[in-house]
Amino acid sequence: MTKSFVLKEYLFTFIFWLVLAIVLWFNFQSTTETYLAMTQAAIIAAFSFTFTHFLTNKLLPKALREKKMKRFLIQLIMVIFMLSLVFSIIFTYLEVEPKDQLPENFRDQLPFLWKGFYMSLPASFLINGAACGVKFYNEHGRIERDHILLQQAHLENQLKLLQDQINPHVVFNILNHIHILMKKDTQLADYLLLKFSDILRYQLYHCNENLVFLNKDIEHIQNLVEVEKLRWGNELDVKESWEITHKKLFIAPLLLVAFIENAFKYVCRLPGHEGYVEIICKEENNTLYFCVENSYSDIAIHKKKDRTGGIGLHNVQKRLKLQYPDSHDLKIETNNNVFKVTLILKLSDHNE
Template sequence: MKKFHLNKPLVFISSFWILLGFTLWSQLKRDYPDLNTFGTAALMVLCSAVIAHTLSNVFLPIALKKGKMQLFVLQTIFATVLLTAAIAGVFYGTYWLTIHGSPYDNEAQLTQNEDYFVVFLRTIPSALLIIGSTCGFQFYQEHYKMAQKHTLLQQAHLEAQLRILQDQINPHLMFNVLNHLHILMKKDVELASTLLVKFSDILRYQLYECNRETIALDKEVSYLKNLVAVEKIRWGDELLVDCIWNITNGKRDIVPLLLVPFVENAFKHVSRLPSEKGFVRLSLNQEDELLTFTIENSNSPKPARKNESSGLGLENVQKRLLILYPGQHDLEITRTDTNFKVVLVIHLDQKANYVGY
């Protein structure tokens, strides 16, 4: 069975016109209690709906799309004058065609409706309220559509970059691992075998297992462990690597390859001074639905070259987090002359705001 979805904008605008019709009918009924004023109120609502929706649903989207807001201001003034004239005309005509000269007429009614221009001026606030309400609601709708389209385009761009990361293994990592495998085959066959198995697991995960919107946390952690293990084997005694993995519920979902750029960045830009070893410290801790990822590496005071990159790049990762986990994460990046540190906290209790490829 097809699920019913409530059209909220339609409900809102329908409620607005019903409320307006009831207000106009109440005012007419107050002035002319012995007459059937339903048709008169309906005519006013019809005139208001035609003029207001022509302005808000036809001219406003065109003005926003083409950037012709000055023209739209003139169109709004014209529509307001036209609507005022229409409503005032219905009020004025109702009196002179129905009430004047009848037993229901009185001096107060004659005074209020004697001059059409006075009725016109008295109706201007009502016309402004109607025009402002419909255009304001439509402007909100158009702005929301444009913001949503911009967000989708931005996410599509970032997810395309993620697809490239999945389909094309980091060439530096592949080259270095294969070269290291060649060297180890001559020195330490057992270590070479270990490196080959872990590297094959990395390839399998990136190529086959993470082509979904989200993936189980334990699989992502297993991938990160293999990635760190490969780097530890590559660096050997030149680098101190310390990792803490504290996962209490590996079945929770997470967006795949979200943490990879931070790990790649740490090992790629870690500094090693002649007098001391470089270091990479990683901690992944889960407490209930809160996931805290911390990674820190030794940093050289020499500024990085402008053409250096790391996977998706830290800037793009921040954009992905803003789109995929809006209001559900906290990212802090600290850089000093000796350290580079990233602390990322993600709330896993809410589903990622993910749009597929």
């Protein structure tokens, strides 16, 4: 429970009882002397607070925990009767008339006490009902706040899990490329190892934040594309277009990586087929347009159905729903052996 929430609860309770005491004082002052009216109001407010505090802070929470509300209703009625009895004693023995007008015999005073008790029942019921209402209101606010905190923690855990699923996959692919090239072209492997260090540095030191600068994330993607281009050489036709005008925009880290990986993983490389990958990245008016298109073969896709190729795009869709629920438009199209992913994303220039 946060300090601000506790402070608001105490402040609300204090104002409630202060207003009640002032209302009682004004009501009594019309028929009673000022000092006596103040005394009656203070005594009634004190007893009311004591009884209702016990009711709402002891009996009610216990009834809610044990789910025994019927027992609480009986306890509520008993408290109302007890508080009405206290009111009756106050109204009977602290009246405007002198005390000697009351019968000396206690048995003869019972009608006065009974009348005061009967007249006090509505007030006692309203006071206890209002106190229980205030308590229910505070409990509802506390439950709602806890629910929001749990929901935020759950979303953060989901995002962390999805991001952790992406990072090892990226590292594995690049290490596998370098391992193959070490046997064929050590100079190229050395260059790719430098690129890999930049990629790994970005993932280790920048991707722990919820949002990163767009230009840094795009630079990371460009390094990945460069690795793939150098690996496949002339076997693939790779076209790129990068237009980022606002470099201080923020984006969720590693959100776009899966599109690049998916394109190079499933691009057609069968003999006699010319594969291509086309990447268009454009930012305008705080809106990112990201499109990745690649050729593919039904045979190649069928062979990789039992692999984990679909995890990347599936994770991106989850992350977009969690982090950009109302500010993204994702289209995945397959037509004539062409696979195309188009993402339109509304970005912010605040790291929130």
